[in-house]
Amino acid sequence: MSGDGALRSVVVVGAGLAGVTAADELRANGYDGRLVVVGAEAELPYDRPPLSKDVLLGKATLADVRLRPESWYADRAVELRLGVAVQDVRPAERRVFLGDGTAEHADAVVLATGGTPRALTVPGADHPAVLTLRTAHDVERLKSRLAPGARVAVIGAGLIGAEVTASAVALGCDVTLLDPVAPPLAAVVGPEIARVLHAQHGQHGVRLVHGAVDRIDGRGDRVLLHLGAVVVEADVVLVGIGIELDLALADAAGLATDRGVLVDEVGRTSNPRVFAAGDVARAVGPGGPLPRVEHWDAALREGQAAAAGVLGLPAPAPRPPWFWSDRYGTHLEGVGEFDPVDLSVVRGDIAALDFTAIAVRGGRPTGAVAINRPNEIKALRRLIERGTPVDPGRLADPSVDLRSLARGASA
Numbered sequence: 001m002s003g004d005g006a007l008r009s010v011v012v013v014g015a016g017l018a019g020v021t022a023a024d025e026l027r028a029n030g031y032d033g034r035l036v037v038v039g040a041e042a043e044l045p046y047d048r049p050p051l052s053k054d055v056l057l058g059k060a061t062l063a064d065v066r067l068r069p070e071s072w073y074a075d076r077a078v079e080l081r082l083g084v085a086v087q088d089v090r091p092a093e094r095r096v097f098l099g100d101g102t103a104e105h106a107d108a109v110v111l112a113t114g115g116t117p118r119a120l121t122v123p124g125a126d127h128p129a130v131l132t133l134r135t136a137h138d139v140e141r142l143k144s145r146l147a148p149g150a151r152v153a154v155i156g157a158g159l160i161g162a163e164v165t166a167s168a169v170a171l172g173c174d175v176t177l178l179d180p181v182a183p184p185l186a187a188v189v190g191p192e193i194a195r196v197l198h199a200q201h202g203q204h205g206v207r208l209v210h211g212a213v214d215r216i217d218g219r220g221d222r223v224l225l226h227l228g229a230v231v232v233e234a235d236v237v238l239v240g241i242g243i244e245l246d247l248a249l250a251d252a253a254g255l256a257t258d259r260g261v262l263v264d265e266v267g268r269t270s271n272p273r274v275f276a277a278g279d280v281a282r283a284v285g286p287g288g289p290l291p292r293v294e295h296w297d298a299a300l301r302e303g304q305a306a307a308a309g310v311l312g313l314p315a316p317a318p319r320p321p322w323f324w325s326d327r328y329g330t331h332l333e334g335v336g337e338f339d340p341v342d343l344s345v346v347r348g349d350i351a352a353l354d355f356t357a358i359a360v361r362g363g364r365p366t367g368a369v370a371i372n373r374p375n376e377i378k379a380l381r382r383l384i385e386r387g388t389p390v391d392p393g394r395l396a397d398p399s400v401d402l403r404s405l406a407r408g409a410s411a
């Protein structure tokens with residue numbers, strides 16, 4: 001740990017991807033002191049992306065999507081304390097207090113507490129048919145309601161809402177997708193791609209409703225969603241409108257927060273004994289806090305970075321952000337940091353959902369969005385990482401293999 005004192009015990013708070021990755025990296029880098037991972041959920045740590053895809057579809061079980069096999073923890077002397085939440089982190093006392101009344105000694109703490117689904121706050125939203133999706137428990141509840149013919153309303157056509165919609169369609173449900181933004185996701189991928197992605201739902205028989213729900217009326221097991229004069233009846237409602245962070249632990253520990261726990265490039269918070277990673281963390285760049293990222297790859301990278309920070313090692317080399325999303329057999333990916341208006345170079349055909357759209361600034365690719373073109377995204381990731389200047393004409397030319405540009409062979 002950076003400078004001040006021995007490192008004999010590390011406590012990781014949160015057993016999601018960021019927390020488990022941090023534990024893995026600590027051991028991989030030779031840390032041989034006590035290592036405790038505390039997780040509020042009772043299940044062995046599992047991966048979240050399959051919840052809205054293969055787990056919901058019944059193609060994978062929770063056991064199939066564990067982050068590590070059970071033996072992995074014992075083999076590396078990673079002590080799992082599951083089904084109990086950390087209630088208090090006191091860095092000055094080097095102690096972490098758990099909900100079961102016990103406490104752990106902690107020379108360093110990694111906060112990886114993720115987030116929880118943002119709740120819909122309209123009247124009636126507490127009806128038992130109104131669900132969210134984040135955990136193993138959530139997916140079981142949702143799955144049990146997605147019988148063929150069930151009327152499903154999905155509120156929010158972002159990444160998770162779109163995936164649940166597609167999964168519900170595949171399960172034979174009668175789905176309505178509601179969103180006040182037209183087209184949804186335009187802020188992420190630009191209006192043209194967003195329109196084509198959204199239209200895909202309609203092509204699969206989904207009823208698209210533009211608007212915001214202002215009231216929910218329960219009718220026994222069912223609900224009526226009111227959007228002004230429009231009423232949508234549903235047997236089950238999935239709300240996918242983003243996540244909220246619980247910053248109470250960080251605030252009580254005296255850490256600097258600003259819509260996230262503020263961290264440097266090795267996950268160090270304003271307290272040198274406490275690190276943060278994953279959805280809960282917000283990196284501070286030279287110009288101030290950066291937008292917080294809520295994607296799988298960021299949780300992985302930040303878990304690795306926090307482990308480096310705990311051990312006083314240099315930060316891992318930065319990588320451009322990357323995310324993916326799957327719906328109706330199409331694989332959407334985005335890489336880099338870009339303004340969607342810069343997605344001006346297009347390979348392939350956006351309308352046919354087979355393309356890579358590349359953002360270029362100052363003669364260099366800065367980001368890209370693609371459907372079903374993972375190799376091109378991989379190549380662009382390398383070009384963006386290296387800041388390689390590329391002639392936009394060559395980027396757009398379908399006969400030019402982006403992988404060869406990335407290898408520098410014909411750049």
Ligand SMILES: Cc1cc2nc3c(=O)[nH]c(=O)nc-3n(C[C@H](O)[C@H](O)[C@H](O)COP(=O)(O)OP(=O)(O)OC[C@H]3O[C@@H](n4cnc5c(N)ncnc54)[C@H](O)[C@@H]3O)c2cc1C
Pocket residue numbers: 013014015016017018019038039040041047048049050051052084085086087112113114115133134135160249277278279280294295296297299322323324325326
């Ligand atoms: C359904 C779904 C599908 C997704 N699909 C994709 C995708 O296709 N592509 C993509 O890039 N990203 C996807 N994501 C996002 C990605 O999974 C998350 O960004 C990532 O899981 C965040 O990891 P994390 O470790 O920061 O947080 P989490 O996975 O939320 O883990 C945090 C853990 O900490 C626990 N915890 C909280 N407070 C305490 C406490 N006080 N004490 C102890 N434990 C605590 C929580 O119970 C939780 O288990 C998806 C997310 C969901 C929910």
